[in-house]
Amino acid sequence: SFFYSLFKGTYNFIYVTIYSYLVDRTKMFFPFFFYLFLFICLSNLVGIVPFSFTITSHLNITFSLSFLVWWATCLLGFYESGLAFIAIFYVKGIPFVLVPFWALIEVISFIFRSVGLSLR
Incomplete structure (x- = not known):
């Protein structure tokens, strides 16, 4: 056809x-x-x-799509790399004292990435 x-x-x-x-x-x-x-x-x-x-003008559609892709990325990252996936939150070259603070900032930015993508 x-x-x-x-x-x-x-x-x-x-x-x-x-x-x-x-x-x-x-x-x-x-x-x-x-x-x-x-x-x-x-x-x-x-x-x-x-x-x-x-329908893509509604936040619930775009948020659902971005959250789906974000969640799939997390699951596949853990599946492929195991706990080494957590290493994406640590930046090399920063002082050891700043590592926990910097990791917290990276985790928060990673979580809110799906929200930011859905607002585009």
């Missing part, structure tokens, strides 16, 4: 375009990010139609 051909062509075009940038471990996540991109793109295109509603 026409829609299947259109969808498959779009999928293949985007996959071939970014294929060289993907690492073998990350290729399995391509369908998720493709459908996320497609959902956001089509939702915004529906908003162009007169008298229609753009």
Whole structure:
């Protein structure tokens, strides 16, 4: 059918375009990010139609999407790295006295990243 051909062509075009940038471990996540991109793109295109509603203009939709991606990143980080994932909160080269304070700031900024992404 026409829609299947259109969808498959779009999928293949985007996959071939970014294929060289993907690492073998990350290729399995391509369908998720493709459908996320497609959902956001089509939702915004529906908003162009007169008298229609753009669902991505609501905070609960954007927050849900950003929280989903943030939570998946955390889970995959712990799955792939174990407790070494916590090392992203420590910055090398700072004085030892500032390490706990700096780690607290990094944890807070990491948690509020999903909120910041949802407000864009």
